[in-house]
Amino acid sequence: MLPDFQGGYRFSGLESTGVNLKGLMEGNGGAQLDGKVLQTFQKSFVQVQNILDQNRLLINEINQNHESKIPDNLSRNVGLIRELNNNIKKVVDLYSDLSSNFSKSIDVNSSEGDSRSDGKGVQKRTRPG
Numbered sequence: 001m002l003p004d005f006q007g008g009y010r011f012s013g014l015e016s017t018g019v020n021l022k023g024l025m026e027g028n029g030g031a032q033l034d035g036k037v038l039q040t041f042q043k044s045f046v047q048v049q050n051i052l053d054q055n056r057l058l059i060n061e062i063n064q065n066h067e068s069k070i071p072d073n074l075s076r077n078v079g080l081i082r083e084l085n086n087n088i089k090k091v092v093d094l095y096s097d098l099s100s101n102f103s104k105s106i107d108v109n110s111s112e113g114d115s116r117s118d119g120k121g122v123q124k125r126t127r128p129g
Contacts, residue, residue: 037105044098051087051094058084 062080065073 037101040101041098044094044101048091048094051091055084055087058087 058080062077062084065077065080068074
C-alpha cells in the first residue's frame with residue numbers, strides 16, 4: 001500500500017521557514033531585505049504550497065485507486081504518479097531558485113553595507129573555500 005500523506009505539510013507563510021525574514025527586513029542580523037524581495041519569496045512559497053496541496057490530492061487519489069484494485073484505476077495511477085513526480089521536480093526547482101535568490105539578496109545587501117557613513121570602509125570577512 002502507498003503511504004498516506006494527508007495533512008503532511010502546510011506552510012503558514014514565511015515564518016515557517018525557520019528564517020527570521022522580518023528581522024532581516026528590519027535590519028536585524030546584519031542584512032536588510034526590501035519589500036520586492038519579500039514579495040518574490042512569498043510568491044514562491046505560495047507556488048510551493050499550491051503544488052504540495054495538489055500533491056496531497058494526487059496521493060489521496062492514488063491511494064484510493066490502489067485500494068480499489070480495479071484495473072482501470074490501477075492503470076490511471078501510472079499517469080497520476082508521473083504527475084506527482086513532475087510536481088516534486090517543480091518544488092525542488094522552486095526551492096533551488098529560492099535559495100539562490102535569497103543568497104544573492106543577502107550578498108547584495110551585505111555589500112551595500114560595506115561602506116560606512118563616515119567614509120571609512122568596513123573590512124569584509126572572507127569565507128574559506
